[in-house]
Amino acid sequence: MTTVDHWQLPDGVEEVLPAQAENVERLRRALLDMYRGWGYRLVIPPLMEFTQSLLVGLGEDLDLLTFKLTDQLSGRTLGIRADITPQVARIDAHSLGEPGVTRLCYAGSTLHARPKNPLASRSPIQVGVELYGDDSLGADVEVVGLMLATLETAGVADITLDLGHVGVYEAVLDAAGLDEELEATVFDALQRKSVPDLTAALADSGDQARELILALVDLHGDESVLARARETYGDTVPAALVALDALNEVAVDVKRQRPELAVYFDLAELRGYHYHTGLVFAAYAPGRGEALANGGRYNDVGAVFGRARPATGFAADLKALMAHLPGEAGSAAAISAPDADDPALQAEIAALREAGEIVINCLSGSPDPRCDRELREVDGQWRVAPLDSRD
Secondary structure, eight states, X not given: OOOOOTTOOOTTOOOOOHHHHHHHHHHHHHHHHHHHHTTOEEOOOOSEEEHHHHTSGGGGGGGGGXXXXXXXXXXXXXXXXXXXXXXXXXXXXXXXXXXXOEXXXXXXXXXXXSOSSTTOOSSOEEEEEEEESOOSHHHHHHHHHHHHHHHHHTTOOSOEEEEEEXXXXXHHHHHHTOOHHHHHHHHHHHHTTOHHHHHHHTTTSOHHHHHHHHHHHTOEESTHHHHHHHHHHTTTOTTHHHHHHHHHHHHHHHHHHOTTOEEEEETTOOTTTTTOOSEEEEEEOTTOSSOSEEEEEOTTGGGGGXXXXXXXXXXXXXXXXXXXXXXXXXXXXXXXXXXXOOHHHHHHHHHHHHTTOEEEEEOSSSOOTTEEEEEEEETTEEEEEETTOOO
């Protein structure tokens, strides 16, 4: 007979215990307060929706990540959200429908049917912002700046900003003239930066097409990448120059605000290619192979909800950011209070709690281990005194 450990959790699903939970909640509040200061309003989308709205437009790439179940009330298929971004796009396009620029932020649990990578959590707490209604590079710069401020608030040091633009790849692809099936093969090989696979896939595509696409593999590094890309594509793929100009402008503006920031360009970075329409960006820290936050421009995603809008935003996992906090916060010191019905005592306890103190009833006769002080009656009045002091 198999023994079942009832305390076990599914692989990739973890609980957050008190000290860590306190850190996560403190960070969540700090970030949402910061976003509010930038003009972003909080929304709280539902944990599940009909898959018809959850997995359209931006959500198509999330199909394999999404847990699905049948709604017992309607018989329709529900999805537990794997990403909050599509929900916020729906809110902007349909529920709010505001004219002009709309700034929204969120923080909430998500669930993945499978991990994004071997070390990833399947139950991230996603936090992020979305900016709708503005197609300017200024909006992209604002969102990038807020992503960097998010990591700085979480205590992340030595951040590297990774910048790319899907417009470069799209222009090169158009110039190469590949068919749809070959495009998919090239896309996969390019994501792995596999020159042998690319060479084999493009064997019958002509010298120019092969050279244009293979050049993307090596176009990553510091700002010299942009100059090399101009030299490579200036005559053959002039449409790529618009994207290169945008990358340079964003990098200059971000560096003006943060001169010490390391910026890395990767013109073959196609994360979210199937829904991103322009700038893509991510933030990395030493010792972490995966991005701590990422985002990009995804114009017109709201069209599936009846209202096409320019959009840009980013998201991060609070659990992943938690590992970078300056140190695990110890539990705040507390005050022990006698378990008594004295109205004066209860009034003093209420006043202390209102002032932000932790006051714990001494139910068993022994103070809670967190207590370093106690409420003691002195001359008819309740006063706070050190727990180990005796008058």
